[in-house]
Amino acid sequence: MRITDLMIKEAMIMDLAATTKEAAIDELIASLEKNGRINDPVEFKQAILKREGESSTGIGGGIAMPHAKTKAVNQPTVVFAKSAKGVDFEALDGEPAYLFFMIAAPEGAGSTHLRTLAALSRLLIDSDFIDKLKETKTPEEVAALFDAKQANEEEAKKPAEAQATAQAPKNAAADAPADEEAFVIAVTACPTGIAHTFMAEDALKKKAKEMGVSIRVETNGSEGAGNVLTPDEIRRAKGVIIAADKNVEMARFDGKPVLQRPVSDGIRKPEELIRKALNGDAPIYRSAGGAAVTEKGEKAGIGSGIYKNLMNGISHMLPFVVGGGILLAISFLIEQVAGESSPLFQLLQTIGGGNGAFHFLIPILAGFIAMSIGDRPALMPGMVGGLMAVNSNAGFLGGLAAGFLAGYVVILLRKVFAGLPKTLEGLKPILLYPIFGLLIAGTVMFYVVDPIFSWMNEGLINVLNNLGTGNMVILGIILGGMMSIDMGGPFNKAAYAFAIGVFTSSGNTNGAMMAAVMAGGMVPPLAIALATTFFKRKFTEQERKSGLTNYILGLSFITEGAIPFAASDPLRVLTSCILGSAVAGGLTQLWKINVPAPHGGIFVAALANHALLFMLAVVIGAVVSGFVLGVWKKNVEPQG
16 A cells, blocks of 8 residues: 555645644644544544643654544544744754644554555655655655655565565574674554654664664554564563553563663664663663663652552543443433333343442452552452452452552562572462462451551541531532643542542442532533633634534533643633632532432433532533633634
8 A cells, every 4th residue: 555545635735834833733633624534623633632742743853743543533644744934843852843744543444554654654764755855845746755765665675575585484583693792672662553663663773784783673553563572582682672652561571671761762862772772771670560760770759650550540440430330320210210120220230330340440440550560460469459348348448558558569579589499480470479469468458458448438438428518518629620630630530539439438329529520520621612602712713613522522521622722721721620610519519419420421410419400510610611711811813
């Protein structure tokens, strides 16, 4: 498949008008929408900005490659654009970007399309090709240049592939380089796996060839791992380069010098990485699940490590919360119509409730917190500890304790058994860690953690049940406001996790806190929608179109719909949204509203004890935020 099959001429922009990064992204997205290549520009922009938040796709050398893989894309497309003046795209080398390649890949992109996108990424490593591309004047010239370059690349591959096939060893071990002293291995990966992954691979291979170094590069792309490193290659390598912006399988590198860098460094600094790996100038990696180690051997902050481990547990728990919670919500609706004896009511209660999805909430939370700390050996002790917390009524807090306890118990066991003979290495993961990890974590849970946290959990529920209206309103204001501080980040997740903890610990009967966080989370996208509707002069045409989608996102309790607007104007948008969310959260507590479902927005509002008051609280909060934002924002300057 030709690259130009994806890089359609009609979508090319040969004179980009934008002068800022945000405007450049909007102009490229507008071209995709105009040519029918995306079905939801708002969702696509969210995905683009999310990727930009992880690391800039301005790769340096005057090139930017914003990209996203999402269901908002109808068919794989690359929008090529040129800017005469250059745009500050927050490039990694600090220089303006002049050439833009916005890659849009659908969630179900076929392997042929993904390989073509990878081929595009690899071409952009060639500086001579980039210079020629900068000289093009028309879409036809761009297409001809890419076609000729790809044809030359394919023609050049044929003799090399034929020779490699003829000399291919029957045994993988025969692939060993002649000079093992100059052999390094690498893994490249970026969150979407359609651009930077392969650019880093090619940059490392190209530079290694110039340096006379043998290298094997594993790519973690959209289609999964490619060129997977073998145990023998890992054993022989002088050092390991991990150029990745997402998690890769690390346990296999235990005992090797491992250099961990962003994928962008694989593109921009291949020589530095190869030299360091070759010289062993990197910390020795130990697969103990402890605190992360930086290149200088310094431990990462304790707070960031705790947050990372906690979020790993919560992210794996959320599907059980949402799936089970929505089924429970539906069952309550059926109960109101058909009664408790209804077979459908009983079925949904069984699937979603305490004997189904909700039964796994705390064990899953604890297990994946433990796994984040102590790798796979900690998963089982953590899940069992979480189940013990459920059975002893230690609840959400006990589950948190179980996860951290099991994770650090496994780390301790690794140190205790570190001196065992090599012949017993195989017994550790299948016998020693499971038995002693479960025994120690289970014993501490049974005699210490469960009794303490059972008492604390019951105390928390009693305090909440006995809080006066004034204190409950203050708590609602705080929780509602937290939902808008970072819209899906640590504050948002902390408020939601607290509400879930109260919700599950009270036997699903106390949905007061859930009402506060749900109302607070619904306000930001609804406020954006209202502001773009009634204060049109304050927003661009593209923003007004995007704002309409936020009506649906807000009603569905999808706070992230407001992220693109917050990213472009954080002070005004975040401040306005926090104010309205706090008002909505406080009103839910003033009016003593309970929502017995953990997700769903308007679709579960009917389950609230005061459904109309719940929606009124959301509307008031959204109006407050929308009005403040609309008045505060400046008018958009007319273009042209």
